[in-house]
């Protein structure tokens with residue numbers, strides 16, 4: 038990734054912008070087409086603020102027909118489209134381009150149908166993740182994938198990133214919790230995948246669509262699975278003197294046959310930063326804290342709690358805290374959840390990373406991160422989903438210091454290399470987007486990238502849906518091969534990736 | 536693990552693929568051949584995976600197992616059981632000459648899941664990574680060892696259920712699950728409509744369900760969890776406890792004659808759990824808490840298709856009867872829309888441009904010229 042500093046320059050072709058805006062205002066209400074710089078500026082980036090570009094144009098359709106009209110227009114006029122949900126993506130999946138129309142789906146935010154008996158809800162893509170669970174709570178149901186961004190992020194964006202959350206150790210990711218998708222293909226044709234049942238005939242195209250980062254189609258309707266709300270939930274917090282013990286604790290809980298609803302970890306730096314911020318009397322001598330949430334029926338939860346407690350105590354757990362009532366659980370979670378604001382107090386900028394390593398290698402990976410952090414003289418805090426080996430190293434840096442920016446980029450790159458070498462992947466849940474495009478060359482071989490490219494062309498032969506994201510072309514990677522020699526300078530930044 | 540055969544036949548398989556490609560041959564990927572009946576009859580030279588077998592990596596604490604495609608399911612299950620773990624998706628092990636067979640590769644390629652599926656997930660949900668060879672002879676690795684992975688398109692899950700039409704699976708990494716410490720099966724005598732109502736109602740409650748089947752006026756429910764959790768749920772549900780329940784569920788999973796008459800065609804309707812029950816005479820087994828409905832009887836394909844359409848579900852002839860002639864088309868009868876069919880054709884080409892791997896099994900218009908399409 039290259040962190041961009043300073044103001045974004047509008048490099049779009051003004052004639053083209055004017056033309057497109059005029060045409061699109063024939064298709065959508067005038068207020069749905071934004072073309073003035075001050076209107077476009079707020080859309081210059083998603084939550085990966087380090088990469089920015091002023092879009093050619095922004096459109097905010099208000100219904101499915103308008104979305105279709107935009108896609109059809111773009112197809113006829115050979116204009117690239119970038120879908121955007123709530124813009125909370127952390128890998129630059131929705132980063133605009135000066136030569137593409139940004140298609141914002143946030144106004145399509147209706148829950149179309151709730152079927153409590155079949156436990157599904159049919160929703161538009163702009164519906165916020167949490168809004169689904171809120172709408173069905175009265176029926177004793179909930180939608181399980183719960184990214185930390187769930188108050189804001191859209192279900193369309195969740196599908197595009199195959200988002201997970203704290204509870205996906207037990208309940209799985211978006212891909213495990215949806216059963217039908219409707220999308221507009223690159224020509225504007227409506228395609229339905231999946232169905233009312235638990236499977237549908239033919240290839241599992243839903244699998245391809247989920248996590249495809251807006252590169253295969255524009256999703257306009259999603260049928261999500263709903264689950265019964267658990268009868269009982271408890272949250273256990275435990276401190277460990279050493280990271281290795283915490284890592285072993287995680288393994289032992291799982292090996293004991295218990296799949297917690299959530300299994301999160303904070304390392305020593307995170308504990309310290311959080312403690313200074315909210316004063317929960319966290320043990321500062323602990324190398325790690327585990328947060329273990331269990332849910333199910335009353336009887337189920339109590340017996341699991343007993344096993345978990347016995348298991349972790351064998352591995353040095355101390356300062357155990359148990360929260361039963363919702364109020365107490367919220368309080369206990371607040372440490373983990375206030376990590377971001379707490380970091381905001383001790384650093385001007387922080388870079389949120391996302392990578393995975395098999396659980397067994399977690400302690401080793403964390404030790405490597407500590408070592409690299411020393412080497413690059415940058416603090417790194419780790420607050421992450423230990424239950425599914427999903428690391429989120431948070432690199433603390435000062436964006437106004439070019440030297441620190443450069444060190445941050447190199448450190449992040451090395452951390453990813455460590456994760457890959459341990460059998461992990463480049464992204465657990467934030468996606469590749471723009472951010473890790475070049476790094477993906479390390480994870481995939483040329484023939485694998487060629488296979489991806491052929492899949493992409495099945496859905497989008499002209500390469501107009503979210504160009505330059507998520508998957509680099511083999512040619513691009515061949516060029517990057519030389520990059521390491523040239524010390525981080527991308528030889529052909531303008532080179533098309535799709 | 537030492538007693539089991541452990542052979543890496545990657546090179547042989549890749550050579551066979553190269554040779555076939557050079558000679559313009561068409562390959563039919565075959566494991567144990569236990570699912571020969573499934574899908575439309577294939578045509579071509581068999582490419583046998585059984586010699587490419589063995590568990591490559593198994594880490595109980597990571598709940599992850601990686602094994603070569605030809606590894607027998609029975610072996611994997613035995614190795615997992617030693618660690619108190621299992622294959623959560625309960626792949627069926629159909630009999631070949633009386634013995635339960637099935638390879639990991641075949642299970643993933645067929646994508647079939649057992650009675651636990653609605654509560655635990657399907658085969659594709661458990662697939663984490665694959666090493667495969669596409670029609671160009673390229674060896675490819677996709678996915679990983681973790682449930683979370685958003686790097687590249689999700690090819691591993693696409694491979695589940697693709698019936699060997701997109702490429703050869705060399706090895707598969709799957710998520711495994713702990714065996715729940717307690718399991719109880721209960722049976723209640725109920726009419727069809729009462730049973731469906733109960734199934735719907737109980738699935739809306741947070742009960743530790745792991746199986747729900749209605750046939751012969753009896754609703755059979757399996758609960759899995761901790762002893763305390765199962766005991767509490769048992770009280771809530773009532774009914775009679777079924778002894779030797781493991782065998783009962785295994786024979787349902789493997790479609791043994793105690794459940795389905797091998798002489799007759801077996802039809803399958805996949806639909807929403809709460810969809811209305813059929814008014815078609817014959818032998819119905821309502822599995823998956825209502826979401827999978829098996830039929831044997833005299834109804835015509837058209838009648839069944841009407842019903843499937845009415846409830847927004849899909850219909851397939853899962854298995855032809857032994858008394859039927861093999862010339863009868865065995866297909867996924869439900870409609871695949873034109874754009875989706877077109878994606879199938881192009882996707883097949885994207886993996887296998889020259890049609891090296893026979894596509895007949897998955898009879899979607901155009902993925903294979905030789906297939907009969909009944910849509």
Ligand SMILES: Cc1cc2nc3c(=O)[nH]c(=O)nc-3n(C[C@H](O)[C@H](O)[C@H](O)COP(=O)(O)OP(=O)(O)OC[C@H]3O[C@@H](n4cnc5c(N)ncnc54)[C@H](O)[C@@H]3O)c2cc1C
Nearest residue numbers: 122123124125126130185186191193194197201251256466
């Ligand atoms: C504080 C914070 C915490 C977060 N925590 C988590 C977490 O715990 N787990 C997690 O997984 N992620 C997390 N994220 C990342 C982010 O919220 C998710 O990736 C989310 O799914 C993005 O949704 P969005 O609506 O904001 O999508 P956007 O950012 O608007 O878009 C994301 C991608 O989806 C595509 N897209 C959006 N809508 C559509 C559509 N309708 N059709 C086709 N493509 C579409 C875009 O082109 C883009 O590639 C977090 C982000 C923040 C800022």
